[in-house]
Amino acid sequence: MSFTEKKVSVQSLLALKDALTNVFWTKKDLRQFIELIIENPLIVSTINWNENTKLESVSQLIDRMSKRQDIYQIDLLKLIQETGNLNDFSHLKIWDNSEDKIRKAKASVEKLRLNTKSYFDTIEELKKTEKSRESNQAKIKESITYQQKLDELKTEFFAIALNDNHQQRGHQLEKFLKELFFFFDLDPKNSFKITGEQIDGTFTFDNTDYLMEAKWQKKQIDAQDLYGFGGKITGKLKNTLGLYISLEGYSSESTKTKSSTLNSIILMDGVDLMQVLEGRIKLTDMLYIKRRNASQTGELFYRIIGI
Template identity: 60%
Template sequence: MKVQKISTQALIALKDALANVYWRKKELRQFIELTMENSYIVSTIDWQENPKYESVSQLIDRMVARQAMYQNDLLRLLQETSNINDFSHLKYWDDKGDLTKRAKESVAKLRAQTKGYFDTLKELNEAAEKRLENIEKVKHTISFAEKLNELKNQFLELATSLNHQQRGFKLEKLLNDLFHLFDLQPKAPFKLTGEQIDGSFTFDNHDYLLEAKWQTSQVNAGDLYKFGGKISGKLKNTLGLFVSLDGYSSECTETGSPVVKSMILMDGQDLMMVLDGRIRLNEMIFIKRRHASDTGEIYFRISGL
């Protein structure tokens, strides 16, 4: 279908709007992929290392260079981005309202530049139902941050609780929900035994035993030796994740016993970094495991990065 040429001003406005309507790169990329039909080109951009505007600019420029293939997708991006009128997904990141204001202004400028482009694109209008489905998928992704924030608020409430038994049961559910949120496949509900939570999960083709403690004193090396014994009783490649919300004694980090070399350690500060959204749980586990493999140190403080 032959359509009128897209102006340079409209393309600049599109780049600006795309860079502002989503805060997280993952959500922006998903919105673009769901909007386009020929979305393979999206994977040719380095979304992780590039700033958002640079990634968007590279994508649009590459599409413009091959308009015979991507003209309809450019028009779809123009239309779908200019149709955005709900910016509530920015609220979590936008205490002062600056992000929302910038997003609204950039979308308004895009609308002003795109008037008249879609009069002959009946195919796009007929795809309204699919567009709504795509928007729902993006909203589902955005709700991730909201669910994580709910878990954070629950944890902060638990931290002030004086009922240690009740705190333990609620922590059991919180950790279970957290591991489900990050698709870490808890094999069975995490079970509370005394001050200790036991469970298991799978990550990156490795099975992990989980042990979590929330007590008034730091975990000592004896606790790690007991956990190491549990791990050694499982299949050869089974690993362990020990979570101590009140930290570890110096003997835990100084021990050279081979029985602890199949586990990695997390503390309460690590957990708060995950709940704050500063690092994803699966990324934290990967970094700690890689560091332990490279150095033999099972207690790597992510906060020091």
């Protein structure tokens, strides 16, 4: 029986939904994985990824593909095969309760393998998918350019750090931050302005506008600096948040300050920036985790560890 005559079973589709939902924690990473695998990625754009939960998005996508297996059967089999081949779940370590998330991911992938074993048992069937698999692997390897770009940005940052001319360094840092935020699709606006070694700008993350201030100076940022930045945010639209980047860090007094003026601010320092440039965490994931922690605990500064 050929693949075109043998439809993917309901049990296999359910196992695929469960595996995809558990293997990737963010909807962005999940969507990127699916688009890299399938040959007909346009169907992915028919799903409302922003409003849906991961499970809702995956269920809608798989259901639509399964109803038209005359068109999408090969893509379904590719998703089954590539998801079942996953065995490295270290990308989940940066999230809360990571051990539980990794355990669920491993269990769901193993369940997928058991439920779909019959599709790939024979050598003939494996040969039919091997050519597509090689193509998929080539696409995935293209993601290596992500690390290459990070390496370029890191080299650029180190060169800036060696510049003793503070005015030049400020302009170089402005250009660097624009490139970094563009790289992570954060839509930095052209309103980035520099005064001395202070950079002001705006960007958009998760449909929320952020005002950003960055400083590279010898002394740590104190509470007065943060109050000044908080005052700028209160003059903006209600949902505007703030990101303060101090490459030399913050005084203990400033991070323990409790005030409604600072409720909309999250903080990054030079260590955070290096974690991003070394590829240990995406800038977008860092912003998400810091924002979530600030919302839950009221802490201005949160050090992400275990990455």
